[in-house]
Amino acid sequence: FAQSDIDLVQQGNTLVITGGQKKPEPQQQEILHQGLATRNFKQTFNLADHVKVAAANLENGLLVVDLVREIPEQLKPRRIAVGTNGLSLNGQDNNAILTQEGVATRQAA
Missing domain, CATH: 2.60.40.790 (Immunoglobulin-like)
Known part of the structure; x- marks a missing residue:
């Protein structure tokens, strides 16, 4: 081809x-x-x-x-930087409290 x-x-x-x-x-040829x-x-x-x-x-x-x-x-994977403005996990209590800055913090038990 x-x-x-x-x-x-x-x-x-x-x-x-x-x-x-x-x-x-053409079909006239003999092959x-x-x-x-x-x-x-x-x-x-x-x-x-x-x-x-x-x-x-x-x-x-x-x-x-x-x-x-x-x-x-x-669709490509992207790297997300870990900052300090995230969820603070202090203590063992699982109840998160929203502070006036809008950042969730944990209340010590």
Whole structure:
């Protein structure tokens, strides 16, 4: 197959590769041996989440598809700094008291 005979389409998480839209050769020829089949084909691949096709190359009759995983910023893990304005755990009493600054503190039992 040539590059113009192969189509790659990505719809969501599905990659569809179709090929073989060759024009039929005239039936007048007498063929002694036909080595490779040149019929139409369709292959479907289910991709993982956030995977996109970066490039596709046809090298020596072999189709090479480069895939890239692109995770959106809101789904990436983010580091949260631990500050001093959090919940203070003094004593063993589990009743938290809200102070005037809006910070919950524990009342000593």
